[in-house]
Amino acid sequence: MERSSPVVPESEVYHFQEALPPLTAHEATAEANRCLYCYDAPCMQACPTHIDIPTFIRKISTGNLRGSGRVILEANFLGATCARVCPVQELCEGACVLGKDHEPIQIGRLQRYATDHIFDRGLQVFTPSPPTGRSVAVVGSGPAGISASAELAKLGHQVTLFEKRELGGGLSTYGIIGLREPVEVSLREVEAVQNLGVEVRTGVELTDREGLDVLLSQYDAVFLALGLGAVPALGVPGEEAVLDGLAVIEASKVEPWRLKVGPLALGQRVVVIGAGNTAIDAATVGRRHGAEVEIVYRRTENEMTAYRHEYEFALHEGVGFTFLTQPIGVEVEGGRVIGLRCVRMGLGHPDASGRPRPEPVPGSEFVIPCDTVIAAIGQEKPALAVDLGLALEKGYICVDDGLQTSEPRVYAGGDCIRVRGSASTVMAVQDGKLAAASIHAMLGAAPAAAD
Numbered sequence: 001m002e003r004s005s006p007v008v009p010e011s012e013v014y015h016f017q018e019a020l021p022p023l024t025a026h027e028a029t030a031e032a033n034r035c036l037y038c039y040d041a042p043c044m045q046a047c048p049t050h051i052d053i054p055t056f057i058r059k060i061s062t063g064n065l066r067g068s069g070r071v072i073l074e075a076n077f078l079g080a081t082c083a084r085v086c087p088v089q090e091l092c093e094g095a096c097v098l099g100k101d102h103e104p105i106q107i108g109r110l111q112r113y114a115t116d117h118i119f120d121r122g123l124q125v126f127t128p129s130p131p132t133g134r135s136v137a138v139v140g141s142g143p144a145g146i147s148a149s150a151e152l153a154k155l156g157h158q159v160t161l162f163e164k165r166e167l168g169g170g171l172s173t174y175g176i177i178g179l180r181e182p183v184e185v186s187l188r189e190v191e192a193v194q195n196l197g198v199e200v201r202t203g204v205e206l207t208d209r210e211g212l213d214v215l216l217s218q219y220d221a222v223f224l225a226l227g228l229g230a231v232p233a234l235g236v237p238g239e240e241a242v243l244d245g246l247a248v249i250e251a252s253k254v255e256p257w258r259l260k261v262g263p264l265a266l267g268q269r270v271v272v273i274g275a276g277n278t279a280i281d282a283a284t285v286g287r288r289h290g291a292e293v294e295i296v297y298r299r300t301e302n303e304m305t306a307y308r309h310e311y312e313f314a315l316h317e318g319v320g321f322t323f324l325t326q327p328i329g330v331e332v333e334g335g336r337v338i339g340l341r342c343v344r345m346g347l348g349h350p351d352a353s354g355r356p357r358p359e360p361v362p363g364s365e366f367v368i369p370c371d372t373v374i375a376a377i378g379q380e381k382p383a384l385a386v387d388l389g390l391a392l393e394k395g396y397i398c399v400d401d402g403l404q405t406s407e408p409r410v411y412a413g414g415d416c417i418r419v420r421g422s423a424s425t426v427m428a429v430q431d432g433k434l435a436a437a438s439i440h441a442m443l444g445a446a447p448a449a450a451d
Contacts, residue, residue: 018084019179019313020109028113032061035105038097043107046095048430049076053092057110069118070125072111077150078143078189078429080119081172083112084181086426087307119188128196129156134443137162137215139206140225142170143425144414146193147432148223148439153196155440160219161198164205167254170227172425174250177281179288183253209389216409221439224388224397224405224412225432228423229380234273238330241337245272245282245376252285259289266291267371271340273297273327275304279376280311283319286374294320294368296327298345298358305422322368326360330373339367382416393419402438403431409442411435 023031037054044053052071059068072079088094088108096104118125134157138145141163149159167173172186194200206212206226215222231244243264251258258264270286272279275297286293295314297304300323304311315321324345331339344364347356381395391398391406396419403411413431415423 017178018182022116023106023109023113028060028110029063031106031110032057034098035061036097042095042097043092043105046091047075048091048424048426049082049433051075051079051092051111053107056114057105057107060110060114065114065117066123066125068114069123072115073118073125076426076429077147077193077432078172078425079111080115080185081143081181081189082426082429083108083115084185085172085176087309087424089309090307091426119185119192124195126154126196128154131158132156132443134158134221135160135219136221136223136439136443137219138223138225139215140170140227140414141168141190141200141202142225142227142414143172143428144432144435145170145223145225146189147429148225148413148436149198149432150193150196151433151436152439153193153198155436157440157443159198161193161200162204162206163200163202166202168200168202170225174253175246175278176253176425177249177284178253179284180281206384206388208387212388212407212410220443221409221411223432223435223439224410224416225414225428226382226384226397226412226416228415229383231375232377232380234327234375234377236327236329238332238337241330241332241373242273243372243374245274245278245374246379248282248285248374249278252288259285267337268292269370270294270372270374271296271368271370272374272376273340274376274378275299275301275306275321276376276378277306277310278378280306280314280319282374282376283314284317286372287317287319291372292320293318294322294370296322296325296340296342296368298324298326299347299355300324303355324358326358327373328365331367337371337373339369340373341365341367379415385416395419402441403435404438404442411439 035057041054056068056071092107093104098104136152136157136159138149138161141161149161152159168190169186251264259266266289268291270291270293272283272295283293283295325342326345327340327342329341344361345358346361348359351357385397397412397417399412399417403413405412413435414428
């Protein structure tokens with residue numbers, strides 16, 4: 001029997017429209033004309049993909065939107081996604097010279113304006129090079145996988161992109177709240193890579209070394225963009241009643257009705273455990289569904305991993321924060337959550353992360369009344385990395401400067417290699433670019449795989 005999804009009311013769809021409206025033509029031109037077009041632009045240096053920001057903005061000011069979009073997409077094939085999800089306050093806009101005494105140029109919104117012009121009109125700005133006769137398998141269709149696939153296809157290689165989920169796009173499709181990136185944006189980028197000749201196979205999962213060996217026998221190179229693993233267990237009584245933050249965000253994007261009925265239904269008093277960007281997104285979903293929402297974090301706001309602007313956004317949404325608080329159990333009665341048992345924390349000496357170690361305060365237990373608890377405490381290291389038999393560093397896939405793994409002809413990028421630094425969409429895109437360049441150089445020097 002085919003399952004039908006309830007119709008989502010228009011008012012509920014509105015809850016998850018983009019937080020910022022698109023710029024009008026007048027607004028975009030006026031903003032572009034504020035740019036100083038710096039020669040050695042600090043904004044360009046601050047962008048991990050090194051988009052030529054002054055050039056794309058100048059083209060907007062002259063009405064050449066196709067040219068502007070091409071400049072962006074040449075450096076960052078996921079320019080439409082990054083225009084929405086990049087922490088521009090810490091990157092390009094944070095480096096803008098006008099930010100010292102005036103308002104920085106709204107680079108992110110201008111980038112969105114130019115790339116949306118390309119996608120809304122279905123414009124094709126790239127023509128692949130003649131076929132090289134070489135083939136590459138890309139595993140994972142998140143930002144790193146899409147980026148690598150696009151660059152390799154532009155170079156003339158035959159690319160097959162494998163995705164275990166029903167839809168392509170990875171984190172962009174399933175794991176970023178619609179207020180920041182609607183699902184349509186990531187799916188348009190999947191379509192764009194298909195227009196370059198990339199074959200996208202969904203519902204296909206790499207699970208072990210044997211599967212990797214099959215790919216190596218069929219393709220000249222393999223690029224792994226595996227992402228991260230599952231949300232780790234809390235290790236507290238009653239944990240089986242806790243919702244997964246990523247599952248909540250996913251439902252809000254692709255099946256909003258699931259947040260009203262069934263296992264992911266949200267109550268009226270929601271507590272979110274964690275203080276990263278995923279926790280902020282999950283809390284925002286709760287608020288947009290009309291719930292009273294509180295984020296619980298064992299350290300202080302100074303140690304939060306969420307970006308400052310995301311924290312301020314959550315405060316504006318009406319999300320409450322309880323710091324120096326550690327959950328120690330979920331109170332369940334009659335199969336329903338009635339509260340989160342916690343203990344007060346104090347900060348001790350720095351731990352391995354360099355942040356002060358939270359330590360429980362004796363005799364400080366208390367219960368936060370609630371009917372829904374959501375865990376958003378990060379993700380585990382990619383478990384598949386172990387099964388593939390590749391060299392690891394602290395649980396992540398170990399790669400050299402060219403993103404080659406310990407296995408010849410196998411490369412990796414994105415969150416699955418991010419042993420240092422913070423994981424982000426734009427860094428994954430840059431990984432895809434670097435890996436594609438390395439694979440292209442390798443394919444030019446190596447014989448083709450046997451049929």
